[in-house]
Amino acid sequence: MQLCRRRLAPGETDYELVWLSVSIASLAGAAAWFALRLPWPQCLFQALTGLPCVTCGSTRSAIAFFHGQFFSSWKWNPLAFGFLCALSSFNIYAFIVLTTRVPRLRIVNFSRAEKTVARFLIIALLALNWIYLLSHWRNF
Numbered sequence: 001m002q003l004c005r006r007r008l009a010p011g012e013t014d015y016e017l018v019w020l021s022v023s024i025a026s027l028a029g030a031a032a033w034f035a036l037r038l039p040w041p042q043c044l045f046q047a048l049t050g051l052p053c054v055t056c057g058s059t060r061s062a063i064a065f066f067h068g069q070f071f072s073s074w075k076w077n078p079l080a081f082g083f084l085c086a087l088s089s090f091n092i093y094a095f096i097v098l099t100t101r102v103p104r105l106r107i108v109n110f111s112r113a114e115k116t117v118a119r120f121l122i123i124a125l126l127a128l129n130w131i132y133l134l135s136h137w138r139n140f
Contacts, residue, residue: 001107001108001109001110001111001114002107002108002109003105003106003107003108004105004106004108005103005104005105005106006103006104006106007103007104008104015104016093016094016097016098016104017094017098019090019094020091020094020095020098023087023090023091030062040059041059043055043056051134051137052130052133052134052137053130053133054079054126054129054130054133055077055079055080056077056133056137057076057077057080057133058076058077058079058080060076060077061073061074061076061077061080061081061084062080062084064076065080065081065084075136077129077133078129078132079125079126079129093105
């Protein structure tokens with residue numbers, strides 16, 4: 001795996017523009033949802049089993065995060081909090097890259113072993129988050 005800086009090649013997908021646009025549209029959609037006082041999303045898994053799913057608490061975590069209550073956001077769902085921190089960092093990077101037109105960061109040359117490790121880490125993070133949520137499910 002290598003991290004390199006390079007300019008966008010002709011015809012190459014502009015991931016910074018795509019994901020920054022998706023992020024802004026999602027935030028606008030969520031803000032509109034709550035401004036219109038539409039009902040809160042319900043967790044089907046929790047309704048059927050009485051236990052939290054892997055993503056339970058993500059909405060409350062996001063609301064706390066965007067109100068600057070970071071510890072509360074962490075308590076609701078650590079994985080969602082980590083994702084929101086990473087997404088915020090990426091959005092700042094994408095905005096800077098798009099406005100200044102500097103070379104982009106790209107991760108290239110993933111080996112098969114590195115892909116396997118990345119998959120394992122993702123599954124482990126999901127499992128650890130679910131264990132955390134299950135150990136605190138009475139707080140929901």
